[in-house]
Amino acid sequence: MTIATDLGRALRGLAAGAAAVAVLALPALAQDRPAPAQDLPVLRLGLQLSGTVNWEVDTIRHEGLDTANGLTLAVQDMAAGPAAQVALQAGAVDAIVSDWLWVARQRADGQDLVFIPYSRAVGGLMVPADSPAQRLGELAGGKIGIAGGPVDKSWLILRAYAERQEHIDLAAVTEQVFGAPPLIYKAALSGELQAAVNFWHFGAKMQAAGMRELISVQEAGTALGLDPGTPLLGYVLRGDVVRAHPGLAEGFAAASRAAKETLATSADAWDRLRPMMNAADDAEFEALKAGFIAGIPPEGPVDEAAAAKMLALMAELGGTELVGSATTLPEGVFWKPAS
Incomplete structure (x- = not known):
């Protein structure tokens, strides 16, 4: 028997041993990997693609923050305001961006919608x-x-x-x-x-x-006694979609928060977004960037007592034309993570 033969056998043995170790390790590694994108629930988000919320949504998708948090985000372009609200209520999309006062009005009328905060920026x-x-x-x-x-x-x-x-x-x-x-x-x-x-x-x-x-x-x-930390705008999700996919709302909320953290700390992230921001010059770009960051709401649940105070004021000022029958804050307007 030659030295080459002995060496070949030794190498083959080492390879077999390494393969066995790798096979034993696969189950443990698989537990740490996110599910393939095709196996994740899809959240259809209807947006006006010229809106500022797209800066956050684009960051979520570019950074893979949706799949990292257990969902796939599919964005559909649509008109803003009432058109998006009708699409949500008709089931054409699963989520839109609107204000929580509209959600309160809809829940007071029996609609099953929930609100995840996006921004407290106001003009x-x-x-x-x-x-x-x-x-x-x-x-x-x-x-x-x-x-x-x-x-x-x-x-x-x-x-x-x-x-x-x-x-x-x-x-x-x-x-x-x-x-x-x-x-x-x-x-x-x-x-x-x-x-x-x-x-x-x-x-x-x-x-x-x-x-x-x-x-x-x-x-x-x-x-007027309102809490400036109360976010007005947010993602509005259909309640039936949230219930059908446990963890979907929590994953989307986590992806949104992670994108906000990126935009609050990364100049490179803003440089990448600049072409879609339509900033006329550097001064406008910096003003838009600062305004978005200033509007990031505090982390944690919405203060419902503060929100109820705002709703009462809006009902007093705008009447039923603004808030419908929602003179007090309905239960379940603001999404809360499972305990």
């Missing part, structure tokens, strides 16, 4: 940089542009603040122009308006363009 009332106005009362006789309608939540809070702090009816002493956020943004920059109330990201763009914030909705709300 403010913007005026031109050279505006002489230093308080809301000094806008009397002027024209205010409002993104939304007469029961827009930010506008209602500002009206309540003006009445309580300055003893004026802001709607009575000014002219209001209601319109889509981009139209209000353009009209404000062109000088057609003396002031504008818009979504937070348009407010950030206005500031980057030289306008100034006379008062934020958060400041006005705090003066």
Whole structure:
């Protein structure tokens, strides 16, 4: 027998031993691996793809945070607002982004929806940089542009603040122009308006363009006794979908929180997102980035007592047109992880 033969046998023995060890180790390793994507439950998320929430959703998918947390996120483009709400109620999608006041209204009417917080970012009332106005009362006789309608939540809070702090009816002493956020943004920059109330990201763009914030909705709300930590916007999920797939809501909430942590700490993540942010220049990019991070809600359950206080104020200011029959906070609006 040759040395080569003995060496060959030895090597074959080592290989067989290594293979046996590997086979024994496979079950333990398999326990640590996430399930293949094709075996995970799919959450159909309906979004307007031009919205700021896509910065977070794109981060979730790019980083694989959905599959790492036990689900596959499938995004469908759709119109915002009522169209998305109808799609959710019809079962065309499993989740959308909306405010929890709408969820409260739907639950009061018997709809099975739950809310997972996404953002507490709110806008403010913007005026031109050279505006002489230093308080809301000094806008009397002027024209205010409002993104939304007469029961827009930010506008209602500002009206309540003006009445309580300055003893004026802001709607009575000014002219209001209601319109889509981009139209209000353009009209404000062109000088057609003396002031504008818009979504937070348009407010950030206005500031980057030289306008100034006379008062934020958060400041006005705090003066009215509202908790600035209460998130207004969130992911709204169908309750039947949550029940059909145990762990789905918890996994999605974890993926959302992980994406927020990435965006709060990683400049590279923002550089990757910049093309979809449509920032006109560096100043606008930084303003949008800062505004998003400032709007990240605190971790943990929503303070339901604070939310109930906000709902009561919205019911007082907006009536049934805004909150329907939800004069008190219905049970189950805010999703809670299983104990």
